[in-house]
Amino acid sequence: MKCIKLVFSLSVLLVALTLTSCLDSETSKRQYVSYVTVVESQMALLSDDGYTLYPSDFSGFAGLERACVLYTLQDGYPVNEGSKVLHVDIDTSQSFGIYTKSIIQTSVPIDSLENKSLTDFNLFAANGYVTTYATFMYQNKAYFDLVRDLNKESNDTLYLKFNFNKGATDGYYSAYSYNSFRLPGDLRYDFSGKDSIVIAVSANVNSEAKNFYSNYKFNY
DSSP, X not given: OOOOOOEEOOSSOBOOOOOOOBOOSTTSOOBEEEEEEEEGGGTEEEETTSOEEEESOOGGGTXXXXXXXEEEEOTTOOOOTTOOEEXXXXXXXXXXXXXEEEOEEESSOGGGXXXXXXXXXXXXXXXXXXXXXXXXXXXXXXXXXXXXXXXXXXXXXXXXXXXEEOOSSOOOEEEXXXXXXXXXXXXXXXXXXXXXXXXXXXXXETTEEEEEEEEEEOOX
């Protein structure tokens, strides 16, 4: 069996395919796309949409924490209605590892942090992570952080800022990047009694401060 290694998305730059679920023809298998958390001890992938995936070949996931995968259901494993456990084949040519890091927590007001402009931004929050998609212009290197302002809280909203730093030189290359940021482990205690919260992320897009939102449900 050949060892297949997923392409790891570096924090400085990620060039990857944008994936969508599709059905190519009546004879093709249906393809699905999911953000996943890698659980090496179980050789499993926990998808952000609530499924446990068991790949036919797990070797490419060694050393990864997060990934975006394109997959089909394996033959010979019937799927029972309502089942959340799936045996899958991964299309490694169109799947990639996602750079993962922790959210920075600071008492410095996040609005005061210098932030370069993106050209587009989106996010999705689930299973202990905020996963972001950003497009930007760069020249050499680009760095990303998600910052929590400890002074700016409410009883149902977590306020974060997406920081993009590409250095002092203006960029002329267009690129995009997926990043997953670990939510603080004690977050549920900060929002005690809440089953879900709103995650609000501010980002500089086309030189304008914009807010993006995602509902986040705690997994108790």
